[in-house]
Amino acid sequence: MGISPLLTDLYEITMLYAYFKNGKTEEASFELFTRELPKNRNYLIFAGLPWVVEFVENLHFSNEDIDYIYSLKIFPDDFLDFLKGFRFTGKIYSMKEGEIFFQNEPVIRVEAPIYQAQLLETTLMNQVHISSLIASKAARVYTVSGGRKLADFSLRRTHGVDAGIKVAYSTYLAGFDGTSNVLAGKLFGIPVIGTVAHSFIMAFNSEEEAFRAYLKAFPEKAVLLVDTYDTVEGVKRAIRVAKELGVKLKGIRLDSGDVVKLSKVARELLDEAGFTDCKIIVSGGLDEYRIAQIVREGAPVDSFGVGTKVGTSADSPYIDFVYKLVQIGNRPIMKMSPGKKMYPGKKQVFRQEGQDLLTLESEKHTGKPLLELVVKDGKRVKNLPTLTEAREYCLENLSKLPPQLKDIYSKAYYPVVVSKELEELYEKLEKELTEDQ
Amino acid sequence: MGISPLLTDLYEITMLYAYFKNGKTEEASFELFTRELPKNRNYLIFAGLPWVVEFVENLHFSNEDIDYIYSLKIFPDDFLDFLKGFRFTGKIYSMKEGEIFFQNEPVIRVEAPIYQAQLLETTLMNQVHISSLIASKAARVYTVSGGRKLADFSLRRTHGVDAGIKVAYSTYLAGFDGTSNVLAGKLFGIPVIGTVAHSFIMAFNSEEEAFRAYLKAFPEKAVLLVDTYDTVEGVKRAIRVAKELGVKLKGIRLDSGDVVKLSKVARELLDEAGFTDCKIIVSGGLDEYRIAQIVREGAPVDSFGVGTKVGTSADSPYIDFVYKLVQIGNRPIMKMSPGKKMYPGKKQVFRQEGQDLLTLESEKHTGKPLLELVVKDGKRVKNLPTLTEAREYCLENLSKLPPQLKDIYSKAYYPVVVSKELEELYEKLEKELTEDQ
Numbered sequence: 001m002g003i004s005p006l007l008t009d010l011y012e013i014t015m016l017y018a019y020f021k022n023g024k025t026e027e028a029s030f031e032l033f034t035r036e037l038p039k040n041r042n043y044l045i046f047a048g049l050p051w052v053v054e055f056v057e058n059l060h061f062s063n064e065d066i067d068y069i070y071s072l073k074i075f076p077d078d079f080l081d082f083l084k085g086f087r088f089t090g091k092i093y094s095m096k097e098g099e100i101f102f103q104n105e106p107v108i109r110v111e112a113p114i115y116q117a118q119l120l121e122t123t124l125m126n127q128v129h130i131s132s133l134i135a136s137k138a139a140r141v142y143t144v145s146g147g148r149k150l151a152d153f154s155l156r157r158t159h160g161v162d163a164g165i166k167v168a169y170s171t172y173l174a175g176f177d178g179t180s181n182v183l184a185g186k187l188f189g190i191p192v193i194g195t196v197a198h199s200f201i202m203a204f205n206s207e208e209e210a211f212r213a214y215l216k217a218f219p220e221k222a223v224l225l226v227d228t229y230d231t232v233e234g235v236k237r238a239i240r241v242a243k244e245l246g247v248k249l250k251g252i253r254l255d256s257g258d259v260v261k262l263s264k265v266a267r268e269l270l271d272e273a274g275f276t277d278c279k280i281i282v283s284g285g286l287d288e289y290r291i292a293q294i295v296r297e298g299a300p301v302d303s304f305g306v307g308t309k310v311g312t313s314a315d316s317p318y319i320d321f322v323y324k325l326v327q328i329g330n331r332p333i334m335k336m337s338p339g340k341k342m343y344p345g346k347k348q349v350f351r352q353e354g355q356d357l358l359t360l361e362s363e364k365h366t367g368k369p370l371l372e373l374v375v376k377d378g379k380r381v382k383n384l385p386t387l388t389e390a391r392e393y394c395l396e397n398l399s400k401l402p403p404q405l406k407d408i409y410s411k412a413y414y415p416v417v418v419s420k421e422l423e424e425l426y427e428k429l430e431k432e433l434t435e436d437q
Numbered sequence: 438m439g440i441s442p443l444l445t446d447l448y449e450i451t452m453l454y455a456y457f458k459n460g461k462t463e464e465a466s467f468e469l470f471t472r473e474l475p476k477n478r479n480y481l482i483f484a485g486l487p488w489v490v491e492f493v494e495n496l497h498f499s500n501e502d503i504d505y506i507y508s509l510k511i512f513p514d515d516f517l518d519f520l521k522g523f524r525f526t527g528k529i530y531s532m533k534e535g536e537i538f539f540q541n542e543p544v545i546r547v548e549a550p551i552y553q554a555q556l557l558e559t560t561l562m563n564q565v566h567i568s569s570l571i572a573s574k575a576a577r578v579y580t581v582s583g584g585r586k587l588a589d590f591s592l593r594r595t596h597g598v599d600a601g602i603k604v605a606y607s608t609y610l611a612g613f614d615g616t617s618n619v620l621a622g623k624l625f626g627i628p629v630i631g632t633v634a635h636s637f638i639m640a641f642n643s644e645e646e647a648f649r650a651y652l653k654a655f656p657e658k659a660v661l662l663v664d665t666y667d668t669v670e671g672v673k674r675a676i677r678v679a680k681e682l683g684v685k686l687k688g689i690r691l692d693s694g695d696v697v698k699l700s701k702v703a704r705e706l707l708d709e710a711g712f713t714d715c716k717i718i719v720s721g722g723l724d725e726y727r728i729a730q731i732v733r734e735g736a737p738v739d740s741f742g743v744g745t746k747v748g749t750s751a752d753s754p755y756i757d758f759v760y761k762l763v764q765i766g767n768r769p770i771m772k773m774s775p776g777k778k779m780y781p782g783k784k785q786v787f788r789q790e791g792q793d794l795l796t797l798e799s800e801k802h803t804g805k806p807l808l809e810l811v812v813k814d815g816k817r818v819k820n821l822p823t824l825t826e827a828r829e830y831c832l833e834n835l836s837k838l839p840p841q842l843k844d845i846y847s848k849a850y851y852p853v854v855v856s857k858e859l860e861e862l863y864e865k866l867e868k869e870l871t872e873d874q
Contacts, residue, residue: 007601009592009617010631018637028640035857068623074445074658114640121634125593126601135597155446156562157755159570162597163562164444180446194447197558199762200455202770203465203551208639222509228772229870308755316743317754318594325636333639334675335665337693433666 003055006065008122013069017079028114029327029346029378031106032124038316042405042412044101045139045394046107047170048131052124053380055224056294059120079324088116092375095349097385098135098173098394099370100401102416104358105349107132109371116326121323129321130163134170137288137313139398141306142175143406149303151193152179153283154311157364167311173391175398177303188387193305194283196221207234211241215249219339223251223281226266231257235266251279253305258305259284267300281305287314288408332425336433345424346427347371355401359419440492443502445559450506454516456552457832460615465551466764468543469561475753479842479849482576482831483536483544484607485568489561490817493525496557525553529812532786534822535572535831536807537838539853541779541795542786544569546808551765558760566758567600571607574725574750576835578743579612580843581729586740588630590720591748604748612835614740615696625824627731630742632660632718634692635683644671648678652686660688664702668694672703676710690742696721697736704737724751725845735820737753769862773870780859781866784808791839796856 021027031189037044044318061069061083069075069083090112101107108124110117141150152171159163168184178191185192196214204210207229215222226234235252242249252270254262259282270278282294283305293306308314325333327346343358350357350367357365373381404412418426456462474481498506500521505522506512527549540542545561547554578587589608595601607623612805615628615777622629633651641647644666652659663671677681679686691699696719707715719731720742728741745751762770764783771781778800780795787794787804822830841849855863 003598004620006620007592007598008619009590010622010629011617011633014631014655015618015633015637018496018651019631019640021654022650024640024650026640030636069619072629074655097468118634118636120584121636122593126595126597129594130600153446155444156559156760157566157758158563159596159749159754160439160563160567160599160603161444162599163501163567166597180448182445182447182450183441183443183508185447185509188442192447192509194449194451196452196455197555198772199555199558199760200771202454202762203456203461203765213459213461214455217458218511219845235457236500256777295512308757314754317596317749317751320745321594323593323636323641328640335635335639340693354570371600422527 002058003051003123004065005059005061006068007126008119008127012119012122014074016115016119017075019118020079020082024115025113026329027111028117028325030110030117030121030323031326031347032108032128032321032323033104033106034322035340035342036103036360038319040315041136043100043102043136043312043401043408043414044319045094045131045135045174046101046128046132047097047135047173048128048166049094049097049374050384051127051131052092052094052108053375053384055123055127056092056120056375057379059088061086079352088112088120088378090116090375090378091373093371094374095370096372096393098397100397101370102356102414105356106347106371109346111346125321125323130166131170131316133313133319134167134311135174135394136319137310137316138171138174138176139394140288140408141291141310143398144288144295144329144408145304146295148295148301149178150176151303151305152176152181152311153305153307155181157308158311163311169387170309171306172387173394175391175395176306180305190387195251196225198225198228198255201225201228202276205339208237208241215242215245215247219245219247221250223253223279225253225255227254227256230267231262235269237277239269242275243273249275249278251281251302253281253283254327255284259301260294260297263299263301285309292408332429334426334429336430343418343426345422345425347422355415355417357417357419358422360422360425363419363421365419375426408414439489439495440560441502442496442498443505444563445556449556449559451511453552453556454512456555457516457519461552463766464552464555465550465762467547467554467558467760468563468763468784469545469758469760470541470543471757471759472777472779473540473757475756477752478573479844480573480838480851481569481756482572482611483532483538483565483569484534484572484610485565485603486531486534486811487821488564488568489529489531489545490812490821492560492564493529493557493812494816496523496525498523501797507581519868523597525549525557525815527553527812527815528810530808531811532807533809533830534827535834538807539793539851541672541853542782542793543808546783548783562758562760566604566756568607569802570750570754571604572611572755572831573756574747574753575608575611575613576831577725577845578728578747581725581732581845582741583732585732585738586615586738587613588604588742588749589613589618589784590742590744592618594745600748606824608743609749609824610831612832613743617742627824632688633662635662635692638662638665645674645678648675649682652682652684656682658687660690660716661686662690662692664691664693668699669702672706676706676712676873677713679709679712686712686715686737688718690718690720692721696738697731697734700736700738703839716740720744722746729845769866771863771866780855780863782859782862784859792854794854794856795859797859797862800856800858803855853871
């Protein structure tokens with residue numbers, strides 16, 4: 001599962017050569033952050049650290065990688081031994097997996113000789129981006145689900161294999177209870193959840209025959225899909241067949257129609273028949289808006305199977321993460337662009353009562369510092385939390401989030417205050433850069 | 438790079454067991470299609486076939502996979518040997534890689550014993566979805582680019598590793614000229630393209646020093662990023678430094694500001710200095726709308742570096758692909774849902790003059806049939822086209838597309854006509870299903 005060092009932009013390697021060629025080995029710091037939150041997001045959840053750490057610990061160019069790089073015919077021979085010996089020997093500071101973050105807050109800082117720190121850019125962004133994007137979307141679903149169970153059903157339309165795995169991971173991190181993705185279950189120990197498809201029901205001569213076949217296969221564990229033909233009739237039929245076979249019905253699934261009304265009818269029918277333990281699962285085009293509506297209307301739904309709209313973060317399918325040089329040697333750096341402010345220097349974020357404080361790393365303040373050392377000399381200095389631990393931490397953070405930020409219908413801003421020292425440094429550099437021109 | 442058979446929804450495996458348990462081995466046909474095109478798409482491009490074929494040819498459960506499946510404690514022991522011996526032995530009919538398709542048209546049909554055909558659902562959808570999604574978005578960029586070169590720069594914000602690779606592949610298929618993704622270059626032979634980042638420029642004490650360092654590393658091949666401080670000054674400085682060093686300037690890149698105006702100024706300055714071969718590359722938040730505008734305004738841009746908005750298909754980040762049972766044994770099947778029409782039976786698509794004709798497989802018509810046999814007895818029956826060949830085919834298809842479909846600003850519908858025979862079968866089944874209730 002290791003990520004190839006070639007999974008990067010070519011310019012990371014051309015710059016690597018240019019740094020090497022010019023003997024440029026000064027210590028540099030890069031920070032990964034976003035200047036603003038995406039549409040429809042009042043907060044973001046940091047995720048993806050395990051892949052970052054794994055990548056930097058194992059980063060090296062194989063002979064095959066080097067052969068390919070040389071086949072491009074843009075690199076002189078003097079680079080060859082350098083590539084062979086390349087390792088990451090720097091430090092990584094990071095927020096905790098499952099941390100909540102806001103605009104301008106570094107989630108990761110890399111400190112290393114500049115040629116090393118630069119090279120990590122593309123891969124780190126790629127992995128943190130998809131993980132944080134989906135955790136942030138899933139958290140919105142979690143906060144409106146009113147304690148109902150949530151399952152990730154998105155694999156068929158995630159953007160490829162790695163996204164499928166990261167979506168299962170990140171939705172679980174942000175409060176989901178399971179996934180349909182078997183591989184993710186194997187990799188992370190996430191509970192895997194499965195029902196049955198319309199095609200199975202239709203492969204038999206009648207719904208009754210299909211129900212019999214499925215209940216025969218899973219006498220105590222079957223979740224029957226009841227909406228293939230007529231939903232109410234489907235529920236009655238499921239009850240009848242289960243009773244005839246003398247087996248338990250673990251659940252029924254509704255994938256279409258007016259699920260609020262249908263779930264109420266289904267609950268009554270199930271309860272009347274004594275199937276009070278039978279769960280009602282709803283799926284089909286769900287996102288936080290639809291789930292909030294279903295919950296608000298009092299539908300007796302036990303769990304939701306959530307797919308494409310969360311698995312692609314459809315309303316905001318990317319976060320504008322950037323990876324910026326903030327210091328080289330002792331010189332703090334910032335890039336000035338019209339309308340794109342960034343803060344220079346190595347920074348820290350203090351989580352205080354009702355606000356975050358963005359400071360220079362050297363400052364001391366009250367509150368909890370969010371960035372901590374995770375990699376030193378290229379190796380992890382502490383064990384990362386398990387996914388279960390990270391999930392607990394994430395849910396604890398979500399429970400403390402001000403209610404207006406959890407409102408999925410309106411924009412709210414959490415105050416990220418900039419320390420006096422950092423603001424003064426910004427102004428000083430701004431003045432210098434303006435005078436230079 | 439093989440895809441694990443566990444990269445699937447659990448219900449594919451529970452259904453596999455239920456089919457097995459009930460001795461259900463009838464030949465079934467499933468078709469992969471979308472009932473409607475996404476927002477802002479007048480046509481779609483089929484892509485992803487190489488991964489489909491590779492997956493089905495190699496599909497088997499390893500001992501480790503089986504151990505995990507059994508650890509779930511939902512499958513009885515009688516399934517064990519069946520899983521060990523599982524192989525795909527059926528047929529796959531598919532559109533050609535790079536084919537244009539529309540609503541209701543099957544892009545793939547799987548014919549196999551039902552337990553096998555069912556199992557492919559999630560993985561096939563996952564791989565065809567991301568590949569076709571991105572090819573379809575990239576085609577819109579290609580058709581407005583007016584012959585300018587296009588490069589995929591999206592890796593940092595694609596949804597993970599596999600998406601990064603598929604985006605490079607699919608954008609190239611649909612007319613891009615290269616990618617920044619080195620691994621995709623290695624895997625597919627796509628030309629890889631790279632310039633230099635702002636952080637490199639800022640890592641030196643001055644822009645001039647940075648330009649010198651980069652030109653020293655790549656005397657004849659350097660593309661300099663000129664907008665870090667003041668763009669016009671940056672262009673002048675690039676010219677001056679290149680002249681002083683007596684080297685060629687391959688290109689300059691503009692990543693911010695009024696690129697139409699700046700590219701005109703840059704072109705004049707470069708031409709005056711005799712750097713008429715120096716290319717102007719523009720990047721930064723580009724999509725088909727922005728590129729069409731830049732082209733319309735006559736900016737002398739030679740190539741565009743296109744990132745996040747194309748790499749995530751941001752305006753329409755998913756296609757509603759479904760994989761539906763259409764026939765079992767000799768019985769054609771369709772699922773009726775309110776507002777969700779589908780056509781039953783094994784189908785073919787004929788591309789005729791100005792329209793597509795959707796028919797039953799058995800019908801004969803004029804026009805080019807789009808579905809062809811690619812896998813038989815679980816193995817490919819013909820070599821798939823190379824990416825270069827598929828790209829040529831795709832671009833040929835795009836060149837024949839009616840202009841109103843290529844208009845990125847308005848919705849246009851290509852006629853997909855349903856044959857009399859298929860429509861009659863639909864009506865017959867509709868009647869039967871309605872009477873059943």
